[in-house]
Amino acid sequence: xxxxxxxxxxxxxxxxxxxxxxxxxxxxxxxxxxxxxxxxxxxxxxxxxxxxxxxxxxxxxxxxxxxxxxxxxxxxxxxxxxxxxxxxxxxxxxxxxxxxxxxxxxxxxxxxxxxxxxxxxxxxxxxxxxxxxxxxxxxxxxxx
Numbered sequence: 158x159x160x161x162x163x164x165x166x167x168x169x170x171x172x173x174x175x176x177x178x179x180x181x182x183x184x185x186x187x188x189x190x191x192x193x194x195x196x197x198x199x200x201x202x203x204x205x206x207x208x209x210x211x212x213x214x215x216x217x218x219x220x221x222x223x224x225x226x227x228x229x230x231x232x233x234x235x236x237x238x239x240x241x242x243x244x245x246x247x248x249x250x251x252x253x254x255x256x257x258x259x260x261x262x263x264x265x266x267x268x269x270x271x272x273x274x275x276x277x278x279x280x281x282x283x284x285x286x287x288x289x290x291x292x293x294x295x296x297x298x299x300x301x
Contacts, residue, residue: 198275208251217257225262232266240267248277 165172167183174180179187212218222243231238244265249256265273 198279209249209256212253212256221257221259225259225264229264231264232269233263234265234269237266242267242270244270244273
């Protein structure tokens with residue numbers, strides 16, 4: 158009985174393998190590419206501008222944050238009760254009015270918040286696309 162063969166996953170490579178993945182020639186290149194992409198994602202997050210840092214230390218923010226958590230004690234994407242964050246739907250970028258606007262706040266768990274932030278930084282997409290991306294990742298389906 159013949160065993161199933163797989164092509165190398167490297168684009169254009171026609172090497173046949175016993176297991177799915179990369180051939181010897183492309184395995185290290187694929188790992189290097191993956192490390193580089195991860196480093197770029199990490200750098201983008203580390204270098205993000207934090208223009209609202211002073212607002213987070215105000216009494217007004219602490220009260221607003223607790224109010225929002227009491228109104229909605231679950232992640233609005235996946236429904237988790239663990240490690241909840243208050244997220245700005247539209248980034249205020251130093252705009253105090255937008256920062257303290259209750260309609261611009263949502264509750265997200267740490268995992269969904271991390272995904273949303275990373276996606277915002279990487280793609281600078283509009284809010285509806287980010288919400289659909291997080292929802293599809295967390296729930297495993299799309300709204301389309």
